[in-house]
Amino acid sequence: MLRRCGVVLAGLAALLSIFFIGVPDARAEYGDVVINNYSDASGMRPVVFPHLFHRIRFRCKVCHADIGFKFQAGGNEINMVKIIDGQFCGACHNGEIAWSVENCNLCHSAKPGTKTQVHESTIQKLAQPAAAAKKK
Amino acid sequence: MRFRSLIAFTFAAALPAASALADVSGKDIYAKTCSVCHATGIASAPRYGHAGDWSPRLAGGSARLYANALKGTAKGMPPKGGNPAYSDAEIKAAVDHMLAAVKDAAKPATPPKPAAKDAEPKAAAPVAAAPAATPAPAAAPVATVATADALPAGDVNAFNRLLKPVGRRNPPPPEDGIHDPGNDGTHALLPPLTAYAGLPKSFAGNRVNWVEAIGTKKINPRWDRADPAAEPVVMDLNIVREVKGSMPDVVYPHKQHTEWLDCSNCHPAIFIPQKGANAISMASILLGEKCGVCHGKVAFPVSECRLCHSKKKDLARPAQTAAGAAK
Numbered sequence: 001m002l003r004r005c006g007v008v009l010a011g012l013a014a015l016l017s018i019f020f021i022g023v024p025d026a027r028a029e030y031g032d033v034v035i036n037n038y039s040d041a042s043g044m045r046p047v048v049f050p051h052l053f054h055r056i057r058f059r060c061k062v063c064h065a066d067i068g069f070k071f072q073a074g075g076n077e078i079n080m081v082k083i084i085d086g087q088f089c090g091a092c093h094n095g096e097i098a099w100s101v102e103n104c105n106l107c108h109s110a111k112p113g114t115k116t117q118v119h120e121s122t123i124q125k126l127a128q129p130a131a132a133a134k135k136k
Numbered sequence: 137m138r139f140r141s142l143i144a145f146t147f148a149a150a151l152p153a154a155s156a157l158a159d160v161s162g163k164d165i166y167a168k169t170c171s172v173c174h175a176t177g178i179a180s181a182p183r184y185g186h187a188g189d190w191s192p193r194l195a196g197g198s199a200r201l202y203a204n205a206l207k208g209t210a211k212g213m214p215p216k217g218g219n220p221a222y223s224d225a226e227i228k229a230a231v232d233h234m235l236a237a238v239k240d241a242a243k244p245a246t247p248p249k250p251a252a253k254d255a256e257p258k259a260a261a262p263v264a265a266a267p268a269a270t271p272a273p274a275a276a277p278v279a280t281v282a283t284a285d286a287l288p289a290g291d292v293n294a295f296n297r298l299l300k301p302v303g304r305r306n307p308p309p310p311e312d313g314i315h316d317p318g319n320d321g322t323h324a325l326l327p328p329l330t331a332y333a334g335l336p337k338s339f340a341g342n343r344v345n346w347v348e349a350i351g352t353k354k355i356n357p358r359w360d361r362a363d364p365a366a367e368p369v370v371m372d373l374n375i376v377r378e379v380k381g382s383m384p385d386v387v388y389p390h391k392q393h394t395e396w397l398d399c400s401n402c403h404p405a406i407f408i409p410q411k412g413a414n415a416i417s418m419a420s421i422l423l424g425e426k427c428g429v430c431h432g433k434v435a436f437p438v439s440e441c442r443l444c445h446s447k448k449k450d451l452a453r454p455a456q457t458a459a460g461a462a463k
Contacts, residue, residue: 027304027307027312027313027314028307028312028313028314028315029306029307029312029328029342030341030342030434030437031341031342031433031434032312032314034314045316045319048309048314048315050325050328051434052328052331052332052342052344052434053326053331055346055357055434056331056355056357057357057358058357058358058361059357059358059359059368059395059396059397060396060397060401060430061359061368061396061397061398061401062358062359062360062361064397064398064401065397065398065400065401066360066361066398067361071401071429071430091361092361097361097362103321104321105319105320105321105322105324106321106324106325107321108319108321109309109315109316109319109321109322109325110314110315110316111172111173111314111315111316112172112173112214112218112316113173114314118433118434119314120341121424121432121433122421122422122424122428122432122433122437122438123422123423123424123428123432123433
């Protein structure tokens with residue numbers, strides 16, 4: 001009986017691990033957005049966008065209405081061509097308002113393989129109950 | 137099971153005394169490169185010291201593990217851990233180092249320490265920092281870090297996933313689990329606590345009260361990208377949403393929102409600008425819709441119930457009228 005329980009539990013854990021593995025137990029600052037649309041494939045580290053440092057300097061409206069960032073992690077299909085062209089990050093990160101794109105590693109600073117997501121968000125926590133992911 | 141992995145960690149931390157001399161190179165490579173994924177299990181990597189992660193992989197023999205480490209796998213292991221500069225022998229030494237940790241885990245020799253945490257870059261760092269030092273002192277910092285620092289998410293207050301233990305609030309970038317500590321740029325980034333110095337505190341999210349910060353002029357973020365003098369058009373209009381049960385009604389203040397946002401951010405895509413036209417539930421908010429587009433991602437999270445549910449219902453009155461009718 002105990003043994004059968006063990007087998008069932010192991011099966012459950014395996015099933016859970018299929019769903020939850022790949023979402024690391026992240027502890028980044030609340031609101032940090034990881035963007036990994038193209039980075040991994042291009043051999044760069046994924047981008048970490050620190051929401052809150054930007055919030056200290058600009059109101060939400062500047063980026064989300066004027067510059068046109070959608071409220072969705074990874075939903076803007078940003079690439080370096082657009083940035084250098086002055087769109088998205090490049091609207092400010094042009095060496096005039098903020099530092100320019102030569103500083104690759106300041107943005108491309110996440111651990112390789114980190115998925116696109118808003119860290120510490122409720123949706124992330126609903127999708128990845130920490131306790132369930134650890135049960136193995 | 138968890139207990140055993142704890143044992144594995146404590147033992148793995150104490151182990152270098154025995155094998156450090158032969159294992160210096162493998163250990164260094166692990167600390168520098170492999171640990172990025174194998175410490176926490178990123179991209180389903182088998183975690184260092186977790187025997188359970190390794191046993192199915194060991195079934196194919198260690199030759200297969202060497203081959204996977206050298207050539208990579210479709211699951212996400214990059215060839216040579218993503219660093220082609222390593223020689224084949226060095227990669228094998230790193231694999232051996234990781235295997236040694238799980239082999240020893242099978243026969244625990246030390247009693248488990250209460251707060252041994254998952255091996256993470258921080259824990260790996262002291263070992264890496266002193267590869268030439270005598271092994272025993274090198275192992276000591278790992279143990280102290282483990283007891284002093286925070287536990288993994290599953291261990292403390294796991295019943296409330298929105299509640300963060302003290303040691304895990306606002307970590308500096310190299311220790312936050314997302315930034316790559318091996319990246320030079322990571323160390324140039326401003327730590328959150330430095331940025332938040334002097335800002336009013338709150339109990340959730342970044343633990344900064346942003347509304348108060350802007351209200352008391354502690355910060356003055358620009359309203360226009362280039363023009364520091366531009367001022368927002370603030371609209372002072374409260375919308376009261378009556379909710380079911382005894383939960384206080386929601387008061388939605390346009391004022392605090394228009395300090396930060398443009399009307400077009402919310403209307404009409406997220407909220408139809410008409411009272412009663414928007415069906416909102418806590419479930420949809422938790423799933424990132426409606427208020428949850430921001431609240432729970434960047435604005436204060438839903439653990440702060442009373443910041444929205446702030447208008448107390450007059451529950452006494454219906455009871456009184458009922459009593460009056462009974463007379």
